Amino acid sequence: MKIKNIVTIGGGTGTFTVLSGLKTFPLNLSAIVSMSDDGGSTGMLRDQYGVLPPGDIRRALVALSESSETLRDLFNYRFEEGGLHGYNFGNLFLAALEKVTGDFTSAIREASNLLSINGEVVPVTLDDVRLYAKLIDGKILRGETRIDIPRTANRPKIETVWLEPTARINPSVRRVLHVADLIIIGPGDLYTSIIPNLLVKGMPEVIRDSKAKKVYIGNIMTKQGETDDFKAEDFVTEVEKYLGQGILDYALFNKKRPKPSTLARYRKKGAHFIDAGTINLKSKKPKYLKADLLDPGPFIRHSPKKLAEAILALFSQK
Numbered sequence: 053m054k055i056k057n058i059v060t061i062g063g064g065t066g067t068f069t070v071l072s073g074l075k076t077f078p079l080n081l082s083a084i085v086s087m088s089d090d091g092g093s094t095g096m097l098r099d100q101y102g103v104l105p106p107g108d109i110r111r112a113l114v115a116l117s118e119s120s121e122t123l124r125d126l127f128n129y130r131f132e133e134g135g136l137h138g139y140n141f142g143n144l145f146l147a148a149l150e151k152v153t154g155d156f157t158s159a160i161r162e163a164s165n166l167l168s169i170n171g172e173v174v175p176v177t178l179d180d181v182r183l184y185a186k187l188i189d190g191k192i193l194r195g196e197t198r199i200d201i202p203r204t205a206n207r208p209k210i211e212t213v214w215l216e217p218t219a220r221i222n223p224s225v226r227r228v229l230h231v232a233d234l235i236i237i238g239p240g241d242l243y244t245s246i247i248p249n250l251l252v253k254g255m256p257e258v259i260r261d262s263k264a265k266k267v268y269i270g271n272i273m274t275k276q277g278e279t280d281d282f283k284a285e286d287f288v289t290e291v292e293k294y295l296g297q298g299i300l301d302y303a304l305f306n307k308k309r310p311k312p313s314t315l316a317r318y319r320k321k322g323a324h325f326i327d328a329g330t331i332n333l334k335s336k337k338p339k340y341l342k343a344d345l346l347d348p349g350p351f352i353r354h355s356p357k358k359l360a361e362a363i364l365a366l367f368s369q370k
Contacts, residue, residue: 061246
């Protein structure tokens with residue numbers, strides 16, 4: 053039986069979760085990662101050394117790594133004191149590799165070899181870009197961090213987002229999408245992890261032209277300042293605004309409700325449960341699917357194992 057080629061599109065913890073679950077199965081995995089991060093140590097490295105953002109790349113590399121737990125922990129280690137306070141070791145390592153090798157692609161290749169990754173990590177663009185957002189009141193926000201972390205509790209909704217300068221698609225993205233059997237978009241922060249990938253010039257067209265099945269995996273909770281009051285269908289509508297309508301084959305959402313005490317804790321942060329029970333299951337495209345994807349732990353997040361099983365079940369969908 054031919055080994056399936058699965059490509060994920062996203063960034064942050066969402067991509068990490070998907071890859072962590074899928075890497076236990078015999079699959080060819082490729083992770084296309086957004087390149088607009090400018091927060092934390094990633095932002096400091098970009099500003100001080102002019103390197104491309106390593107943070108989301110590092111997370112994907114660690115997720116696919118088959119190396120020792122110690123080495124994976126090392127790449128996730130964050131300094132808590134001294135002159136390196138706040139810096140992540142893996143981000144420093146990738147930034148240094150970019151300087152030593154001369155380009156970001158070579159740095160990723162060397163880090164991939166060191167971490168013995170089972171798959172491939174591909175930046176969606178190799179251009180130095182910044183994410184912008186226009187709110188419904190006309191205000192412009194510059195930078196992923198300002199969009200991701202609202203400065204006020206009742207920030208006006210996001211009207212549209214874009215990249216500056218115009219981002220060119222990484223040629224390797226075309227290569228992995230061309231041979232994909234399944235393309236996974238999400239889960240993750242809608243405007244700062246998912247949509248930035250779709251803003252790269254040519255990206256929606258390459259996804260559309262791929263013969264692969266295409267699925268959007270929805271979040272379990274809304275996020276304050278980004279997706280307040282969003283229902284499941286609103287996430288899909290917003291993705292299709294940038295990707296194009298009729299391209300997604302499936303939209304997969306969690307149906308398991310977290311414990312009331314856990315939900316109450318998240319409500320204090322302005323996050324609310326996305327009730328999959330409100331989904332219009334009669335939609336033909338994308339076809340909405342519901343499954344128990346909830347991790348049994350104390351945090352509201354996707355279970356890597358449950359998510360992987362639900363994703364692999366898509367190959368038997370008609």
